[in-house]
Amino acid sequence: MIPITNFVYRQCSALSTRQFLIISRTYKSNLSYDKLFPKSQSLDVLSGPIQAPTSESSGKEKFNGFIPIDKLDVTHRHARGPGGQHVNKSLTGVEIRFHVESATWIPASIKPRFRDMNHTRINRDGYFIIFSDETRHSLLNQAHCLDRIRALIREASLVPKGLSDEERKTIEQRKKAASQERVIRKRIQSMHKQERKPSSTDLN
Amino acid sequence: MPIERGLQYLRQMQRVTLKNLPMPLEKTLKWQKAHPDETKIKAIMSRKGPISRNALPPYGIDPIQAEGRLPWILTVPKEPYYEGIEEARQYLPISLRTLQRLIDLRRINPEKPIDLPVLCNTKLFSIQPDQRQFGLQLIDEGADLFSTPINLEIQWVASELAIAAIERCGGVLTTRYFDPISLSALIDAKKFFERGEPIPRCDTPPINAVEYYTDPKQRGYLANPDSIREERQRLAQKYGYKLPDPSKFSSLFRLKKDPRQIFYGLEPGWLVNLKDQTILKPTDSKFQTFYHS
Secondary structure, eight states: OOOOOOOOOOOOOOOOHHHHHHHHHHOOOOOOOOHOOTSSSSSOOOSSOSSSSOSSSTTTTSOSOOGGGGGSSEEEEEESSSSSSHHHHOOOOOEEEEEEETTTTTTTTTTTHHHHHHTTTTTTTTTEEEEOOOSOOHHHHHHHHHHHHHHHHHHHHHHOOOOHHHHHHHHHHHHHHHHHHHHHHHHHHHHHHHHHHHOOOOOO | OHHHHHHHHHHSSSSOOOTTTTGGGGGGGHHHHSSOHHHHHHHOOOOSSTTTTTTOOOTOOSSOOOOOOOOOOHHHHHOOOOTTTTTOOOOEEEHHHHHHHHHHTTSOOOOOOBBBHHHHTTOOOOGGGGGTEEEEEEETTTTTTOOOOOOEEEEEEEOOHHHHHHHHHOOOEEEOOOHHHHHEEEEEEEHHHHHHHOOOOOOOOOOEEEEHHTOGTTTTTTTTTHHHHHHHHHHHHHTTOOOOOOGGSSSTTTTTOOOOOOOOOTTTEEEETTTTTEEEEOSHHHHHHHHHH
């Protein structure tokens, strides 16, 4: 005998018999998840192994893409621009701050370059500040801030390739050839100008 | 006596042969004379001219007066604005704002999984399966207001922001397909049980929906759970929130339906008797194999 009712809100901390029966009963068709995905590591969506990085890059050379959200200081502020009562009252602008020196999630090799490239965003106390009020949703603005932070870190991590020996040689050769041509042209022009002057030779 | 008369007919009537059988109309000479074949016409007509050279102009053009005139088929414009509307699926919108409001007003219990019958019992949505409506879709209005962890099962999600808003609060979202027969059972569950029909087995989605429901980015119910976990992590990093500790969820929160199952706790094939408070289950192997396939 299993009574069927609507899901009515009731404060129940312990599992009632009905809930226990619902959980314990497992119906498996031909399309059940263990048949559809036999090789999956965990059929539970909440818990299981993840390949994407779930912790900081731990001082390695490369930034692995993980930003620890606890270490960022996220504040909601008033957005700018038109919008009347909605923009005045709601705090949809998002500002993210973090102390650059104590940020262990930025690799040490990237940090000085990052600081130089974004010195306009870092204040006197050493806090990197970024603000976004592009959209109406604070969640989207937060995503926008984080996206920009990631882009700036990537820019800082890109080291310029530099010139190879061959490239340097060709550049030097070209410079020399150009300067030689310039000197020849200069000499010709000066000869033209000298011919215009009356010459000092005595014509008898 | 009717038998005597029948025998009399048999004595008098002719034998059944090919000549006596009724002939299709197209084989009678009368019809063939009125509808000559293209090859017959060409054999009779001249060997020159546009007809013999397969060079007739399109209908609506007189070759002598044709200057600047369109054939009939081009004089009428084509305006395919509603092309494919017979197959297009509709989903009624439910915003995160209404969800939060229903939870605050205690019309929905967030501790239990929220799926279509729970939302239809609030009587805020009238879903009509015969109007090509296939359920509810989640809208991202009120994404900043939403702040309860829930186990939500919806039929369609178009925006990533809505998924992020639910997972930020520590909830779970799955998109689930229901065919029209299952949908009519879910919309008004009590009415369905009073009809006295066994619980239907849910069909697989149509071909143009399979891509959506196997996509982990849309949290489809046929997607690989490993990919869904990766996508949850990716969204958490993108939008800047932390995923909750999996051990803190109750087992009721983790409930997930089988792809053929419609109701939590009830199997397809069962017949629910509300009056006597009993369930009748099929014992025949034929039915059991069907409802478990």
